[in-house]
Amino acid sequence: MSSTRYERGWEKLKEIDGEAGERVIANLKDIAPDLARYTIEFPFGDVYCRPGLDVKSREIATVAALTALGNAAPQLKVHINAALNVGCTRTEIVEVIIQMAVYAGFPAALNGISAAREIFRARDEKGQS
Amino acid sequence: MSSTRYERGWEKLKEIDGEAGERVIANLKDIAPDLARYTIEFPFGDVYCRPGLDVKSREIATVAALTALGNAAPQLKVHINAALNVGCTRTEIVEVIIQMAVYAGFPAALNGISAAREIFRARDEKGQS
Amino acid sequence: MSSTRYERGWEKLKEIDGEAGERVIANLKDIAPDLARYTIEFPFGDVYCRPGLDVKSREIATVAALTALGNAAPQLKVHINAALNVGCTRTEIVEVIIQMAVYAGFPAALNGISAAREIFRARDEKGQS
Amino acid sequence: MSSTRYERGWEKLKEIDGEAGERVIANLKDIAPDLARYTIEFPFGDVYCRPGLDVKSREIATVAALTALGNAAPQLKVHINAALNVGCTRTEIVEVIIQMAVYAGFPAALNGISAAREIFRARDEKGQS
Amino acid sequence: MSSTRYERGWEKLKEIDGEAGERVIANLKDIAPDLARYTIEFPFGDVYCRPGLDVKSREIATVAALTALGNAAPQLKVHINAALNVGCTRTEIVEVIIQMAVYAGFPAALNGISAAREIFRARDEKGQS
Amino acid sequence: MSSTRYERGWEKLKEIDGEAGERVIANLKDIAPDLARYTIEFPFGDVYCRPGLDVKSREIATVAALTALGNAAPQLKVHINAALNVGCTRTEIVEVIIQMAVYAGFPAALNGISAAREIFRARDEKGQS
Numbered sequence: 001m002s003s004t005r006y007e008r009g010w011e012k013l014k015e016i017d018g019e020a021g022e023r024v025i026a027n028l029k030d031i032a033p034d035l036a037r038y039t040i041e042f043p044f045g046d047v048y049c050r051p052g053l054d055v056k057s058r059e060i061a062t063v064a065a066l067t068a069l070g071n072a073a074p075q076l077k078v079h080i081n082a083a084l085n086v087g088c089t090r091t092e093i094v095e096v097i098i099q100m101a102v103y104a105g106f107p108a109a110l111n112g113i114s115a116a117r118e119i120f121r122a123r124d125e126k127g128q129s
Numbered sequence: 130m131s132s133t134r135y136e137r138g139w140e141k142l143k144e145i146d147g148e149a150g151e152r153v154i155a156n157l158k159d160i161a162p163d164l165a166r167y168t169i170e171f172p173f174g175d176v177y178c179r180p181g182l183d184v185k186s187r188e189i190a191t192v193a194a195l196t197a198l199g200n201a202a203p204q205l206k207v208h209i210n211a212a213l214n215v216g217c218t219r220t221e222i223v224e225v226i227i228q229m230a231v232y233a234g235f236p237a238a239l240n241g242i243s244a245a246r247e248i249f250r251a252r253d254e255k256g257q258s
Numbered sequence: 259m260s261s262t263r264y265e266r267g268w269e270k271l272k273e274i275d276g277e278a279g280e281r282v283i284a285n286l287k288d289i290a291p292d293l294a295r296y297t298i299e300f301p302f303g304d305v306y307c308r309p310g311l312d313v314k315s316r317e318i319a320t321v322a323a324l325t326a327l328g329n330a331a332p333q334l335k336v337h338i339n340a341a342l343n344v345g346c347t348r349t350e351i352v353e354v355i356i357q358m359a360v361y362a363g364f365p366a367a368l369n370g371i372s373a374a375r376e377i378f379r380a381r382d383e384k385g386q387s
Numbered sequence: 388m389s390s391t392r393y394e395r396g397w398e399k400l401k402e403i404d405g406e407a408g409e410r411v412i413a414n415l416k417d418i419a420p421d422l423a424r425y426t427i428e429f430p431f432g433d434v435y436c437r438p439g440l441d442v443k444s445r446e447i448a449t450v451a452a453l454t455a456l457g458n459a460a461p462q463l464k465v466h467i468n469a470a471l472n473v474g475c476t477r478t479e480i481v482e483v484i485i486q487m488a489v490y491a492g493f494p495a496a497l498n499g500i501s502a503a504r505e506i507f508r509a510r511d512e513k514g515q516s
Numbered sequence: 517m518s519s520t521r522y523e524r525g526w527e528k529l530k531e532i533d534g535e536a537g538e539r540v541i542a543n544l545k546d547i548a549p550d551l552a553r554y555t556i557e558f559p560f561g562d563v564y565c566r567p568g569l570d571v572k573s574r575e576i577a578t579v580a581a582l583t584a585l586g587n588a589a590p591q592l593k594v595h596i597n598a599a600l601n602v603g604c605t606r607t608e609i610v611e612v613i614i615q616m617a618v619y620a621g622f623p624a625a626l627n628g629i630s631a632a633r634e635i636f637r638a639r640d641e642k643g644q645s
Numbered sequence: 646m647s648s649t650r651y652e653r654g655w656e657k658l659k660e661i662d663g664e665a666g667e668r669v670i671a672n673l674k675d676i677a678p679d680l681a682r683y684t685i686e687f688p689f690g691d692v693y694c695r696p697g698l699d700v701k702s703r704e705i706a707t708v709a710a711l712t713a714l715g716n717a718a719p720q721l722k723v724h725i726n727a728a729l730n731v732g733c734t735r736t737e738i739v740e741v742i743i744q745m746a747v748y749a750g751f752p753a754a755l756n757g758i759s760a761a762r763e764i765f766r767a768r769d770e771k772g773q774s
Contacts, residue, residue: 016727016745023495024497025181027501027504028497028500029504030504031477031481031483031500031504031507032481032485032500033505034308034485034490035481035484035485035496035497035500035684038300038304038485038488038493039493041305042231042296042493043231043705044301044612046300047227047228047230047231047295048228049714050224050227050292051509052220052221052223052224053220053221053224053225053228055204057189057221057225058188058224058228058589059191060186060189060190061189061190061195061225061228061229062193062232062426062771063190064190064191064193064194064233065193065194065196065197065229065233066232066494067194068194068197068621069197069198069232069233069457069494069716070458070493070716070717071494071495071715071716072232072455072457072492072494072498073457074494074497074498075232075494075497075498075500075771077492081226090185090676091168091181091182092181092182093679094181094580094676095179095181095182095187096182096186096190097677097680098176098179098677098679098683099176099182099187099190099191100194100621101176101564101683102172102176102621103191103194103195103198103201103204103621103622103623104169104194104198104620105584105617105620105621105624105717106618106619106646106683106684106687106688106720107615107619107714107717107719108590108621108681108710108716110669110673110680110684110719110720111717111719111720113676113677113680114719116674116676116677117672117675120661120676127206130615143329152282153626156630156633157626157629159633160606160629160632160633161610161613161614161629161632162611163614163695164610164613164614164626164629167614167617167622167687167691168622168626171622171624171683171687171691175683175687179679184331191317191374192382195623198329198586198623199327199329199330199587200328200329200585200586200587200623200624200627201578201586201621201624201627202622203623203626203627203630204622204623204626204627219289223289223290223293224406226293227290227292227293227296228292229492230296230492231492231493232492232493232494233491233492234328234455234487234488234489234490234491234495235296235297235300235333235489235490235491236324236328236330236333236490237330238293238617239286239293239297239332239333240332240333242289242290242293242354243285243332245289245290246285246288246289249289252259254390265495269434301489301491305485305486305488305489306486307488308482308485310478310479310481310482311478311482311483312487315444315447315479317757318444318447318448318451319447319448319450319486319487319649320451320486320490321448322448322449322451322452322455323451323452323454323455323487323490323491324490325452325749326451326452326455327455327456327490327491327587328457328585328588329586329587330460330490333490334718335461347517348547349440349515350439350440350444352439352547352548352551353437353445354440354441354444354448355548355551356434356437356548356550356551357434357440357445357448357449357556358448358452358750359434359551359554360429360430360434360454360750360751361449361453361456361462361575361749361750361751361752362452362461362749362750363588363713363745363748363750363753364554364555364558364559364591364747365428365585365587365588365590365748366553366587366588366750367550368540368544368555368590368591369587369588369590369591371544371547371548371551372543372590374547374548375438375500375543375546375547377477378547382768384601411755414759414762415755415758417762418735418739418758418762418765419739419742419743419758419761419763421566421743422739422742422743422746422754422755422758424675425558425562425746426755428749429554429562429751431556432753433554437550453752455750456715457716458714458715458716458752458753458754459715459753459756461751461752461756461759462700462751462752462755462756466734520721532715545755548694551681552743555731558747563743563744563746563747564744565694566743567738568737568739569736569737569740573702573705573737573741574740574744575704576705576706576709577706577708577709577741577745578709578744578748579706579711580705580706580707580709580710581709581713581745581748581749582748583710583716584710584711585712585748585749588748591748593696595711601646607697607698608697608698608702611695611697611698611703612698612702613702614692614695615692615693615698615706615707616653616690616710617682618688619707619711619714619717619720620714622739623692625769644762
């Protein structure tokens with residue numbers, strides 16, 4: 001049922017993205033509530049719940065892609081946070097971003113590191129790993 | 130020493146990318162031999178040799194990024210092959226590519242699957258997993 | 259129900275993309291059947307069925323975006339066909355593509371025109387408008 | 388005559404983009420006055436004046452392309468405004484942006500909605516539709 | 517006068533792009549003749565005729581940009597040819613492309629070298645430098 | 646020797662990018678010191694030190710590419726500064742950026758001019774050309 005995709009996706013989104021993800025959804029409620037629903041249902045209710053790839057690897061893939069694309073800073077920050085939430089180390093995230101210098105150029109990697117620094121500092125302030 | 134980066138990189142490239150990687154290098158020898166050298170030294174001699182992220186995760190990151198960028202089909206194919214060479218399953222690769230529908234759109238994911246199909250078939254013919 | 263999204267999406271896909279869309283789905287069945295299902299459910303079962311924007315405008319938006327991105331030629335061709343299927347004129351499609359010279363540069367527009375020429379010729383051979 | 392393209396383009400730019408467009412031109416006057424002139428002459432004097440596609444459809448195409456490209460936030464905002472100026476509804480603009488989740492990924496659509504929210508609020512303050 | 521931009525642009529296009537450029541224009545004549553005209557008038561009649569930057573530097577800028585964007589192979593080939601036509605050496609072109617590994621990643625540079633190889637061979641066959 | 650690439654790169658980076666480049670490196674020292682080292686060694690120690698293309702042409706290529714990509718504003722600003730440091734005139738930089746309207750669209754060129762304006766003003770305040 002559609003409600004199952006939504007409920008499953010909402011749980012997954014909270015588990016992975018935490019408060020940052022909930023804020024994204026809340027911000028959509030005023031002018032694009034259906035995009036909020038789709039964001040819960042398709043990425044989280046369908047894709048992140050799939051077997052066949054562990055969630056740590058999924059976040060590595062997402063951090064890599066968003067660093068390489070270089071035009072989605074808010075979402076990259078959400079997913080650096082998410083990667084740490086699901087058990088990636090800061091070192092692993094930095095390694096993924098450095099590797100993107102090879103595939104998308106040094107500016108993409110440098111801007112990825114800026115995003116990581118911001119998230120790492122925010123987590124330091126909250127005493128998070 | 131510079132020769133060490135080259136030697137280490139050349140071993141790594143052969144281990145990861147196999148024959149497809151060697152062909153890329155051979156093709157550069159005529160008009161851009163120094164780009165061949167840089168390709169061995171920086172991505173493979175420097176980056177892929179780094180500790181802090183296992184090589185399977187590195188290939189997941191690369192397949193994700195190249196699928197999302199969508200403008201580097203030859204390199205995506207080399208790295209789908211490479212991912213299988215270092216122990217990723219076909220299922221894991223397909224999962225990474227499907228996930229890119231979320232971050233880079235359905236056309237990027239559909240074209241990524243086309244690249245995967247081509248590599249999977251070529252490996253079937255050689256009896257490779 | 260999930261089956262409703264699928265059924266609704268499948269009807270919509272056939273109505274809009276015609277045979278070309280069915281071939282895309284058929285091609286996914288071997289190695290990524292779930293991506294076939296998502297392609298039917300999310301773009302067609304969810305998005306293209308929405309009220310609030312007529313389907314002609316939806317295809318104009320898609321042709322514009324795929325021309326501008328410039329890295330998804332197969333999908334651009336499917337949607338030039340789709341735009342004609344839902345009532346856009348060839349002139350309207352050419353106008354959208356020319357306009358992309360402004361927003362994504364002349365190469366994007368020139369490559370968009372190449373895609374349009376190919377589709378227009380294929381339709382000429384079938385006696386389609 | 389060249390002056391005709393300029394005059395025609397300047398009228399078109401004011402009609403479509405309004406004050407926001409005039410500010411873009413004014414800002415170029417100091418260091419790149421010829422780019423100001425080209426922006427008036429080619430996009431507005433040549434392209435937007437063409438018959439064959441109505442101006443509402445032209446703005447839908449532009450909002451779609453700029454949302455999908457994801458690297459031109461100032462111009463996307465100008466054209467969300469422009470789309471409303473020429474008769475698109477807020478709903479139609481939101482629909483175009485949601486649809487871009489399919490072709491360019493959810494981050495592109497989410498950032499497009501952020502741009503729309505900013506423009507809608509600014510127009511609310513001025514009592515504009 | 518508009519005809520002056522066209523005539524000036526046509527001469528410039530033939531001088532810089534040679535036969536390859538003329539073919540691009542000829543190919544547009546059937547379905548998008550006005551895009552042919554704009555391609556002559558704006559890039560060549562307006563931009564390439566400007567003082568303030570020599571034509572060799574203009575072609576270096578274009579080869580760099582098209583290599584970095586990575587989604588416009590036909591136009592990159594035209595401009596590698598054009599760069600050689602206006603006095604760039606093959607070495608200079610290869611250097612520009614190698615440098616793009618830094619700013620757009622190794623895949624962009626590798627694909628740029630493939631384009632250069634194709635053009636260099638075609639010129640070898642014609643006995644051109 | 647590896648130390649030679651680093652030393653040579655560090656001198657080149659200071660010569661070309663000046664203080665802005667040194668700040669980029671300093672900012673990396675906390676969380677990605679090896680990316681700082683790679684940025685010195687590969688782009689500056691390897692690529693910018695190569696014969697075959699003068700450094701002014703190299704900066705023209707970089708400004709063109711970063712303007713066209715449109716997703717690396719901090720690096721574009723560093724390289725507009727760098728281009729001026731190595732002898733490009735402000736006019737030449739503005740010409741390169743205007744030309745990018747042809748290859749990457751007007752938004753890319755307009756945003757490139759915004760970056761140039763910011764750098765030109767900062768240099769005015771320091772009495773730099």
